[in-house]
Amino acid sequence: MADSGSKIGEDDEVPGRVKEHLCQPCLSKDKQTVADKFCSTCNEFQCNDCSNVHNVLAILKNHKLVSVKEADATSISFKMKALDLCGDHQHSFEFFCEDEKKLCCSKCAIVYHRKCHSVVEIEKIAGKISSPISTLGEKLKEAKEAAEGVAKHIRSSKDQLAQDIKEIQVEVRRMRDEVMKMFDDLEDLVVKRAEILQRETLENLTKKQTRNEKHLADVTSCIETIESIFKNGTLVQKYIAEHKMESNVNVLCESIDEECQNLENVNIFFHFDETIKLPPLPVTEFIPGELQLKFNHQEDVTSVNMMMTLTPVSSIALKKTGDDIDEPFYRGIDCLPDGRLVAVDNKNKKCLVYNEKLEKVGSYQLSHHPLSVVVVSEEKVAITHGHNIEFLHVSKCNEISSSRTCKVKTKYDSICLKGDRHFVVGTYDEPRSVRIVSLAGEELDFSVNLPNKIYPADSSDCTYIKSSDKLVITDRDEDTVFIYDIKTDSRVVIKDDQIQEPRGAAVGLSDTILVCCRTTNTIVQISQTGQILSSYKLEMKHPYKVCVSRDKSFLVVINSCEGNMKMQKFKISC
Known part of the structure; x- marks a missing residue:
């Protein structure tokens, strides 16, 4: 039942008011006439003048006409939303052309399908169709399930992307922590080994220092003796001292000269192997990894x-x-x-x-x-x-x-x-x-x-x-x-x-x-x-x-x- 055929629609009834329906053919001519009849085949409310065409045209004589009150009493209120109207003539579909597999209104049947061999009334074949509307409903339900599957898959993909990004952050932090731990362990190991080298080197330097201090004391003592004899001794004493101390002085000088020859500068450093050296570049120019986005063809999400x-x-x-x-x-x-x-x-x-x-x-x-x-x-x-x-x-x-x-x-x-x-x-x-x-x-x-x-x-x-x-x-x-x-x-x-x-x-x-x-x-x-x-x-x-x-x-x-x-x-x- 078309909405335009109601003066007071089903949704706007008011107590005490009488529901009136307007003639739909008259409305198409910009004329408002109260409807007297309802044709269930045309699915139209019509006035007496417009409904009389059913008595004139033989092709319309099988249509079912009832009064407006009967139509309201039987609640003829399903709204086809213009699905039952011909797009060319805005008339209800009444026929089906089996040759061209098309729905036809009365005008279409006369104008376009006169030469077709099989134009039948929809009312006569409606119960015999091989693909009932329930089948279309099932197909639509399957399509809806597929669409819902796509929506679920998209939501899942979004959630997965967010999860992957979190996992990337966790993985990078884990790598950072592992690298930092490696360097912490490296620091401990290198410092311990450096301390061992330091102790060994200090022991050697201390021994050298002790020997040198003894040499220095011996040289000072010899100088004091020689100066005292030279100043206060007799010629005999000077002669004896010269021959007596010559060998000791020579040995002492050789020892000091040897120490001088063996003097070293001591340094300690840590040299990184080439395998672990990083180039002197910012991380934006050198990323030790690759961020990838992969798209894989998925199977039918409805499965x-x-x-x-x-x-x-x-x-x-x-x-x-x-x-x-x-x-x-x-x-x-x-x-x-x-x-x-x-x-x-x-x-x-x-x-x-x-x-x-x-x-x-x-x-x-x-x-x-x-x-x-x-x-x-x-x-x-x-x-x-x-x-x-x-x-x-x-x-x-x-x-x-x-x-x-x-x-x-x-x-x-x-x-x-x-x-x-x-x-x-x-x-x-x-x-x-x-x-x-x-x-x-x-x-x-x-x-x-x-x-x-x-x-x-x-x-x-x-x-x-x-x-x-x-x-x-x-x-x-x-x-x-x-x-x-x-x-x-x-x-x-x-x-x-x-x-x-x-x-x-x-x-x-x-x-x-x-x-x-x-x-x-x-x-x-x-x-x-x-x-x-x-x-x-x-x-x-x-x-x-x-x-x-x-x-x-x-x-x-x-x-x-x-x-x-x-x-x-x-x-x-x-």
Whole structure:
């Protein structure tokens, strides 16, 4: 119902006044006439004269005319906001040209579409359209979600820029403090060594001074003796004194002459090596680093196809059995290619195998407290425990045996595969938080700047995305997840209310990242650019580690809640 057709609109009714509608065709001729009829097909209020055209033109005879009172009684008040009006003639759309796929008013139908083969009334086909308006609504909702995703990504980028700048300031200050500490240590060291040199040099100079003072006293005494004899002695006395003192005088003169020959100027200074010298330039002309701004192409921020849905499949309680010493604490879990699971019990020093129904089908007693486990091949797994990586053989019949143990220099906790021949391993109590280890035990470092932080045991986890060469590190104490792009030497820092005490991490559907969050009892799904895609509430307290099957069809999660330990399996779907 057009707004211009109301003399007193719906929004400005006054008690005691009668609502009147004006004839809209008359209004288009600058003439104000009270309407008597309402045509629901034309969506117009019309006076009797204008509405009579429905009786004249055959094409309008099927239109539905009602009185104005009936129109008000049926609350015909939906406002199309001119969507139903022809732009050329300002008449309501009544027809649809199927040949040209266009809406037409009565004039358009006569003027422009006379030669078209199929011009049909909208009223007759409205219920048969293949793309209902609800579909448009869904598309608009998807577009709105995408736009909201863009807005969220922009806000996140702004926050990330601010965070990066703060981190740059912290890093520069850290470097300054380290340099100042280096110079403080240098000052202490150089001063101590200079003091040692000073003491040694002073001892030598004191010895020389003592000898010289003795020589000076001897010379003075000899001069006094010679002068006294020369003045008061007889010729005999002078002759005896000359021969007697000649040799002593010669020795004394030679000693003094030698001391004169050995006189040195003593100086001490410190010379900087060329490697540490800085040019005499202001820092604005010599910056020992490079400030870079990088733009990386992001994946679709809505990531609709990557959002996962978890459906519970099975769940078991992890309880102490007959041969266990303590309540079990599973520190690691991974999926074998055939769907079985391998887990390690830290408390009871065990490696265990579960079938697809989460039934325990194999067990092996270890000689150490295992920290984590990763499947290497169809029948081989690797277990970390401090300075060792032990390889076990797990047969199709669930028999487990030790193959070999690889000694390493670094203490390792979490472990995952980097490729066919290398692992990515998280450390503890070590200055390098994550390293690369070959199957033979050769240890290497990543070529990116990793957190300058020493993680205690069980405070961090790592995983690796092979397809994009990205490293993921969780920081439990800082409520943070780091994503490092090895190719571009850049990183994304994820801090969000949904990330609370992140523990185990794994690569999930479409190579997104799954993280167990202890405080919120959830598994959070994160895109490779750091966007939170979904969060799944678990029916367990303190989720600890998660693993995903090779085909990404299911995942298994274990927790670390003492007295209520569980293992749960979920089907993954989009």
